[in-house]
Amino acid sequence: MAAATEPIVAIRDLSKSYRRGEQIIPVLSDISFTIAPGEFLALMGPSGSGKSTLLNLIAGIDRCDSGEIIVNGVDITRLAERELARWRARSVGFIFQFYNLMPVLTAFENVELPLQLTHLSRRERREHVELALELVGLADRMDHFPSQLSGGQQQRVAIARAVVADPAILVADEPTGDLDRAAASEILTLMDRLVHDSGKTVIMVTHDPRAAEQAHSIRNLEKGILTG
Amino acid sequence: MFMLKLILRNTFRHKLRTTLTVVGVAVAILAFGLLRTLVGLWYLGVDSSSATRLVSRNAISLIFPLPISYAERIRQVPGVSEVAWGNWFGGIYIDEKNFFANFAVSPDSYLRLYPEFVLAPEEKNDFLRDRKGAVVGRKLAAKYGWKVGDLVTLRGTIFPGQWEFAVRAIYRGAHKNVDETQFFFHWDYLNETMKKTVPRRADQIGFFMLGVSRPDIAPEVAANIDATFHNSLAETLTETEKAFQLGFVAMTEAIMIAIRLVSYVVIVIIMVVAANTMAMTARERTAEYATLKTLGFGPGHIAGIIFGESVAIALVGGILGVALTFPAAGWIETALGQFFPSFTIAPATIGYDLLAALSVGVVAAAIPTWRGATVRVAEGFRRIG
Ligand SMILES: Nc1ncnc2c1ncn2[C@@H]1O[C@H](COP(=O)(O)OP(=O)(O)O)[C@@H](O)[C@H]1O
Numbered sequence: 163m164a165a166a167t168e169p170i171v172a173i174r175d176l177s178k179s180y181r182r183g184e185q186i187i188p189v190l191s192d193i194s195f196t197i198a199p200g201e202f203l204a205l206m207g208p209s210g211s212g213k214s215t216l217l218n219l220i221a222g223i224d225r226c227d228s229g230e231i232i233v234n235g236v237d238i239t240r241l242a243e244r245e246l247a248r249w250r251a252r253s254v255g256f257i258f259q260f261y262n263l264m265p266v267l268t269a270f271e272n273v274e275l276p277l278q279l280t281h282l283s284r285r286e287r288r289e290h291v292e293l294a295l296e297l298v299g300l301a302d303r304m305d306h307f308p309s310q311l312s313g314g315q316q317q318r319v320a321i322a323r324a325v326v327a328d329p330a331i332l333v334a335d336e337p338t339g340d341l342d343r344a345a346a347s348e349i350l351t352l353m354d355r356l357v358h359d360s361g362k363t364v365i366m367v368t369h370d371p372r373a374a375e376q377a378h379s380i381r382n383l384e385k386g387i388l389t390g
Numbered sequence: 391m392f393m394l395k396l397i398l399r400n401t402f403r404h405k406l407r408t409t410l411t412v413v414g415v416a417v418a419i420l421a422f423g424l425l426r427t428l429v430g431l432w433y434l435g436v437d438s439s440s441a442t443r444l445v446s447r448n449a450i451s452l453i454f455p456l457p458i459s460y461a462e463r464i465r466q467v468p469g470v471s472e473v474a475w476g477n478w479f480g481g482i483y484i485d486e487k488n489f490f491a492n493f494a495v496s497p498d499s500y501l502r503l504y505p506e507f508v509l510a511p512e513e514k515n516d517f518l519r520d521r522k523g524a525v526v527g528r529k530l531a532a533k534y535g536w537k538v539g540d541l542v543t544l545r546g547t548i549f550p551g552q553w554e555f556a557v558r559a560i561y562r563g564a565h566k567n568v569d570e571t572q573f574f575f576h577w578d579y580l581n582e583t584m585k586k587t588v589p590r591r592a593d594q595i596g597f598f599m600l601g602v603s604r605p606d607i608a609p610e611v612a613a614n615i616d617a618t619f620h621n622s623l624a625e626t627l628t629e630t631e632k633a634f635q636l637g638f639v640a641m642t643e644a645i646m647i648a649i650r651l652v653s654y655v656v657i658v659i660i661m662v663v664a665a666n667t668m669a670m671t672a673r674e675r676t677a678e679y680a681t682l683k684t685l686g687f688g689p690g691h692i693a694g695i696i697f698g699e700s701v702a703i704a705l706v707g708g709i710l711g712v713a714l715t716f717p718a719a720g721w722i723e724t725a726l727g728q729f730f731p732s733f734t735i736a737p738a739t740i741g742y743d744l745l746a747a748l749s750v751g752v753v754a755a756a757i758p759t760w761r762g763a764t765v766r767v768a769e770g771f772r773r774i775g
């Protein structure tokens with residue numbers, strides 16, 4: 163199989179603009195690049211350059227105007243909403259700047275969320291969740307609610323949630339943006355381990371140079387255009 | 391299972407907000423139920439009036455009398471099986487606030503026309519024999535502690551003077567809708583006193599109450615009676631007891647319609663309030679819905695979560711409202727007994743209560759559910775960021 167050398171993500175001529183009344187605001191213009199499996203990619207650029215928009219498109223939570231996004235051989239721009247949702251659940255793990263945990267669910271239940279959509283039994287779910295929480299070092303905080311955890315711990319729960327269904331790709335939008343230096347470095351180490359030990363492909367939006375250092379490669383966006 | 395857990399936890403997330411909404415719905419449902427019961431009781435009273443009883447009264451107005459001499463001529467009209475008559479007496483017991491209906495009636499024929507007033511045979515005989523005897527409803531007797539043999543004095547308003555009666559019989563209703571708060575006495579007692587004190591008011595009656603042999607001939611009999619007195623000094627207007635009651639309370643019916651309207655308005659108000667609360671709640675949780683969608687949950691899941699919470703809150707409020715309805719009805723029966731001798735909550739009312747609560751939940755959830763289910767993921771995150 164040639165899959166190992168094939169890019170896991172191939173983006174071709176991707177464009178997106180927003181309409182504000184009569185005005186059309188281009189956000190991404192003719193973006194093309196590929197991401198290899200197991201790559202740890204940092205997307206950098208000034209605020210408003212379109213990093214989040216690009217990440218959302220790759221992760222299948224937003225729609226482009228034109229172009230192709232081929233992930234694992236599937237052009238996700240052609241998927242219907244329902245198929246896209248199913249594809250996301252299977253293929254992508256999400257890590258957000260503000261963690262986006264459900265406040266009414268415990269750490270365990272938050273991590274279990276993606277598994278609620280699978281056919282796994284209760285016991286199998288429990289095993290997966292415990293494994294994921296152990297991986298991020300929070301096995302002892304399973305019954306805590308997000309409000310009882312620090313920012314760094316919440317982000318680790320979010321990472322556990324992102325990996326629990328074992329997706330090939332992790333997308334992270336400023337994962338350290340809301341954390342202090344120590345917590346941020348813990349999170350980056352954790353993501354690095356996911357790439358090395360579990361072979362995940364990580365795409366991380368950041369404007370923190372220290373975060374970018376951790377990555378294998380860096381791509382710069384400026385006003386919706388890839389500059390390097 | 392998991393959805394239920396999420397709905398339940400979300401419901402109790404803002405305890406104060408949820409409690410206030412639940413209390414609001416409960417109070418609205420309570421008001422709705424009580425108002426509906428009130429309206430229902432009123433129509434039931436009208437409905438329970440007999441179809442074989444006709445009322446003849448002065449065509450000009452209820453307050454004008456008819457001569458007693460009409461009795462014989464009415465009796466001649468084919469189809470009339472019984473003729474009774476009476477006057478609204480309007481007497482006051484000690485104080486004006488002690489209101490109850492009291493009538494001077496032709497005792498034996500009146501009781502024959504009202505078999506639903508059930509009297510013990512010996513008490514009935516005592517009443518018929520005593521010209522100053524009175525028969526009172528069970529609830530009325532209980533309220534003032536009257537027993538058979540007690541003397542009761544009413545102060546006349548339409549017929550001036552102090553009128554003394556001896557309670558000779560206490561009737562009970564043959565079924566629950568019979569008013570057990572009325573007071574009857576001999577029309578002869580009234581008439582003979584009038585003959586002595588105000589002779590021009592003697593031999594006058596307020597209404598004839600007639601029995602007809604079959605309900606279907608009632609309209610024809612009524613028309614014949616009115617034809618008999620056409621162009622007389624006092625023309626009659628004869629109608630079924632039901633029509634009579636409706637006319638008697640035409641004014642009240644307008645109020646009843648207004649009350650019914652108010653009962654719906656109450657529900658609409660709480661719908662708007664609950665919808666506002668749900669919209670606020672859903673707006674605060676937009677990022678959570680976006681997160682769930684990101685993880686692969688569909689619009690159906692999101693809709694279920696919002697809808698479930700709204701309906702749960704409304705139903706808890708509804709059940710609480712229904713539960714409060716019973717003590718409230720009990721209180722009305724004791725405190726307002728003279729107006730509502732039996733304030734019974736019908737099973738249908740409970741059904742309507744719960745239906746109203748459910749529709750509050752559904753309507754309140756409609757817009758937030760639609761918004762939550764259709765929010766685009768990327769947009770959902772942007773709203774907080
Ligand atoms: N829903 C939207 N409507 C209009 N403009 C938007 C919308 N979303 C993003 N934009 C604009 O697109 C540009 C890129 O946004 P974004 O991808 O969030 O940038 P970054 O993540 O690099 O800061 C910004 O100028 C932003 O204002």
Ligand SMILES: [Mg+2]
Pocket residue numbers: 213214215
């Ligand atoms: Mg951004």
